[in-house]
Amino acid sequence: MQELKIIKSTTLKDKPEQVGDFGTIFTDHMFVLDYEEGKGWHNPVIEPYQPMLVDPASAILHYGQGIFEGMKAYKTNDGLVQLFRPRDNFLRLNRSAERLCIPQIDVDFVLECLNKLIELESEWIPTKEGTSLYIRPYIVATESFLGVRPSHKYKLFIILSPVGAYYPEGLKPVKILVEDKFVRAVAGGLGEAKTMANYAASLLAAQEAKSKGFSQVLWLDGVNLKYVEEVGTMNIFFKINGEIITPALNGSILPGITRDSVIKVLKSWGLTVNERKISIDEVVEAFDNELLEEAFGTGTAAVISPVGILQYKDKKMELKDFESDSIAHKLYDFITKLQYGKENDTFDWIKSLS
């Protein structure tokens, strides 16, 4: 690989006083890497954040051959910059790449470039409680060609966006609608890849759920519309009569990094977590028998989202008021403390910037 080139922006943007809506403000620079068949990945560069020229016949405007990741950089009270399991995000990017016929990247090299980019932009990382710098690596097909086959050209980008606290006033339970008509993904499809298609497939269901006052949908499996899969942008956990359960990774669920962290943390606390099939009927039955003790989502954006209301068809399940000795609350505290350097990292998940 060539050496990373750094082209600094001659004018810097004003950093916002307060971080506003998620994903609308971007930092001064971005990382770009090109791929061309025969040449491989080449031309790594950190350059000013700017629009790019895209041909109207570019593959990415037609056939959805694109994948992405989402992760965060956190600033500790001592001003140290920390990433949470960044390598796992790039390993997942490579797994998504395989499914989408996109060439593999050199994870170590791209991680190095990410570190340099964040170093350069470290003043963009907000410092208020719960804020962070959202990191969006993505790869898109860029060949100008209208046929349906893998592109011969790609671009990898990493862009950065300062984001506010998800729960500025402490954990707030969310309202979730169990989706019983639309399907996000099915075994043999793209569900376990972090690729555009899955999000496109989610738009209409999410829109209908929002219009009914829910914040996200809970997807059921595409074959039977029976087994629980995951929430819009989170994996899901239940605590039923003492048993902690999350749907097993079955090919149509995104293997969340927060999901994996939660499982490992719970195990380190001596609790068992069962990764298994769980039907929505089992959840309803548990609720009816007053055995549904908790439900919560896990994901990079909110870390942990306790479920306050879960609605399945006409059945509205209100979960007990969120209490601070719940598992959801304990997990949230523990993982966010790790991320902000307030908890000793025995898992080797934190990568501090040198």
Place this chain on the structure above:
Amino acid sequence: MQELKIIKSTTLKDKPEQVGDFGTIFTDHMFVLDYEEGKGWHNPVIEPYQPMLVDPASAILHYGQGIFEGMKAYKTNDGLVQLFRPRDNFLRLNRSAERLCIPQIDVDFVLECLNKLIELESEWIPTKEGTSLYIRPYIVATESFLGVRPSHKYKLFIILSPVGAYYPEGLKPVKILVEDKFVRAVAGGLGEAKTMANYAASLLAAQEAKSKGFSQVLWLDGVNLKYVEEVGTMNIFFKINGEIITPALNGSILPGITRDSVIKVLKSWGLTVNERKISIDEVVEAFDNELLEEAFGTGTAAVISPVGILQYKDKKMELKDFESDSIAHKLYDFITKLQYGKENDTFDWIKSLS
């Protein structure tokens, strides 16, 4: 709607002597229409074909909220320009839009603009037997925003590409592999929309099939991997013991315009076509009993593609050598004659440019 603005290119490209690979050469101009929430569709313009500026956070690079169409303009021996059922393509675009939470377009207006664009580019329509001008209308989400929700901004494009004859030496049977592992779409998903996700989902299966010497895959349903759905970019028909069968539109199959035309032509010939569920086992059994008389794909690109070899797992089904009195051949002749103005259009499918 504002009036269509036409900005002519000051330099025109050389038109190719011979049309080469599909989808690589584009004409001098394109049609562009903008959408913004609150403003609706606006700013219709025919302008020079050129790259556009895309922000790295543009929705289309992340969440796959994009749809498209594919159709053709044909030149008759008298130099007349003809479109085949263009309104149906834009009606389908609107149905795809609905599924993808994209605002509806005014079909009549866009058809008018398309006519003007093709008029301007009519010299680009190749005249050799079987050649045509491929028309690619598409809509992409263009808001710069990283959240998962429908974009507030869109662009509609129509670009044009001269294409060669699909079968320069007459109909050639294709080799198709029945896909028994990967799934393209499932009921409740995006299968019946012409949207990026479905093509992204097809890449790996198609690549594996190509490496084994097949030209496309035949998809089975996502629930049971049992019922026949469609081919990569074609719908599928079988003739079994005299019965003509095509899978019924079930929500996960693209409602092909060629499929619809074939059904109507066959009916006009006094033949019955059954749109019904058909399992791959039924096809194999018919083959074993020497009752599988024909199989062919239907789609805009090739019109009709007779299947020469259909392979399901270890079962290689070789279909009888293509004969000119087959239904596939008759349909191909009839529909291409309509398209090139050599057959009287009793269906009202042909729209000649004024």
